[in-house]
Amino acid sequence: MSQVNNFSNHRLVNWFQLSSPSAFYPVAGKLIPFFWALTFLFGAAGLWVSFFVAPVDAVQGQGYRIIFIHVPASWMSMFIYLVMAAWAGLGLILNARLSAMMAQALAPIGAWMAFLSLWTGAFWGKPMWGAWWVWDARLTSELILLFLYLGFIALRASIDDPRRADKASAILALVGVVNVPIIYFSVKWWNTLHQGASVSLTKAPAMAQTMLLGMLLMALCFWMYTIAVTLMRVRAIILEREAHTDWVRQLIEVRN
Amino acid sequence: MWNSPSEFFAMGGYALYVWSSFGICFLVLILELLMVRARFKAIVSRLKQEQLAERFDKEIGN
Numbered sequence: 001m002s003q004v005n006n007f008s009n010h011r012l013v014n015w016f017q018l019s020s021p022s023a024f025y026p027v028a029g030k031l032i033p034f035f036w037a038l039t040f041l042f043g044a045a046g047l048w049v050s051f052f053v054a055p056v057d058a059v060q061g062q063g064y065r066i067i068f069i070h071v072p073a074s075w076m077s078m079f080i081y082l083v084m085a086a087w088a089g090l091g092l093i094l095n096a097r098l099s100a101m102m103a104q105a106l107a108p109i110g111a112w113m114a115f116l117s118l119w120t121g122a123f124w125g126k127p128m129w130g131a132w133w134v135w136d137a138r139l140t141s142e143l144i145l146l147f148l149y150l151g152f153i154a155l156r157a158s159i160d161d162p163r164r165a166d167k168a169s170a171i172l173a174l175v176g177v178v179n180v181p182i183i184y185f186s187v188k189w190w191n192t193l194h195q196g197a198s199v200s201l202t203k204a205p206a207m208a209q210t211m212l213l214g215m216l217l218m219a220l221c222f223w224m225y226t227i228a229v230t231l232m233r234v235r236a237i238i239l240e241r242e243a244h245t246d247w248v249r250q251l252i253e254v255r256n
Numbered sequence: 257m258w259n260s261p262s263e264f265f266a267m268g269g270y271a272l273y274v275w276s277s278f279g280i281c282f283l284v285l286i287l288e289l290l291m292v293r294a295r296f297k298a299i300v301s302r303l304k305q306e307q308l309a310e311r312f313d314k315e316i317g318n
Contacts (some may be wrong), residue, residue, distance in 0.1 A: 051264070052257065066277045073281070075316035083260030108291075112284050120277040127273050225285060229292055236296040243303060256311075 021098050021238045022247040028231040035228035041223055046217030054210045066124040067211070072219035073116040076226060077145060078180050080110035083150075085177045088170035100166035101241065103173060104156060105234035109226050111149035117142055129193060137190035141183040148176040162241055 017023050050068035057064035084106040091099035121139065122132045134141065152169050159165035187196045242248050258264040267274040 055257070056268070061270060063270035063273055065267070065270075065274050069281045109288060111302055112288055116281050116284055119280055123273045123277045127270055136277060229288055232289075232292045232296060236292065236299055239296075239299045239303065243299070243306075248303065249307065253300055254307065256308055 010130070019096060019098055021101065022245070025235055025251075026096055026236050028235050030159055032228055032231050035224050035231065038224040039228055042217050042221035043117070043225060046214060046221050049210060049214035053215045055208060060128060063127050065126070066120050068214050068218050070117065070120040070124055071215050071227045072222045073113050073120060074142065075219055077110060077113035077117050077142070078183055079182040079223075080106055080113060080226060081145060081173075082177065082179055084110055085173040088166075088173040091155055092167055092174075097163075097166075097241070098160075098238075100170065101237045102230070103170065104129050104166075105230045105237055106226075107149055107152050108233070109229050111146060111153065113226075114142060114146035114149055118146065123216075136192040136194050137186040138183060138194040139193070141179060141186050144179055145176075145183060147171070148179060152176075158178055 018027060046068065050065055054065070054068075056062055084103045087099045087106065088103035090096065091103060118139070121142075125134070126132050152172055155172055156165045156169045159168055186192075187194050239248060239254075248254065265271060265275075
């Protein structure tokens with residue numbers, strides 16, 4: 001009897017079991033404080049480096065410090081879209097509820113990151129280029145990314161049956177993936193106003209080490225924030241969509 | 257690097273641009289957190305209400 005099913009029991013974490021909303025819900029709840037702690041840790045270190053360690057820029061003066069939120073927000077807006085599309089696609093292939101819920105939970109924070117990327121870009125472009133907005137290839141493709149997020153959210157909201165909304169929005173998310181490499185390579189493919197990449201995977205970064213450190217710390221802060229907020233939102237979505245089930249009714253937090 | 261707090265807040269003449277970028281960023285991150293918390297609290301209180309209503313239904317039914 002004890003020999004049965006020892007394959008999954010001997011694993012440290014049983015990933016298949018975690019794919020059910022009822023098993024994932026308490027685990028997500030335990031992880032949230034941990035990711036908030038990391039958010040504050042990286043955030044405090046990142047802000048300190050951005051304002052007190054990184055030297056003033058030779059060309060742009062103190063105005064360049066916008067980079068410490070502009071670049072992380074832009075990275076996150078693209079990265080979250082890829083993760084969201086991956087969850088949506090996984091939900092479509094495996095017909096798994098939790099995957100679709102993860103995609104649903106990632107869309108709002110992704111939209112906020114795209115908004116922040118555009119907003120901080122505008123407030124950086126105005127003093128440096130003399131314009132809040134130009135129809136540059138990168139700016140335009142980033143705006144399309146924001147519209148893809150909003151379209152994903154709106155499409156979900158317009159379909160009453162959540163399972164059908166999962167499928168329709170997954171198709172939209174997967175089609176929109178084509179935009180991410182367009183944003184990323186736009187500064188190479190089209191020679192418009194936006195500057196080239198400051199950080200490259202293949203070349204040494206064209207900036208001071210401390211500037212790079214500040215950007216990486218802020219990016220880690222945004223990343224941990226995204227995970228924390230997404231886990232909180234996915235827990236709310238699980239309760240909303242599983243409200244009729246017994247396990248939700250047995251939860252401590254919903255009992256009187 | 258900064259000789260006085262006022263020099264820090266002036267950001268070398270870029271105060272408007274730097275502080276509105278960081279300010280809005282901070283505001284959005286706070287707002288997003290509050291919205292998520294409100295959504296969670298709303299569903300929990302709805303579920304509580306439903307359970308309460310069911311209990312009353314049972315008590316009246318008996």
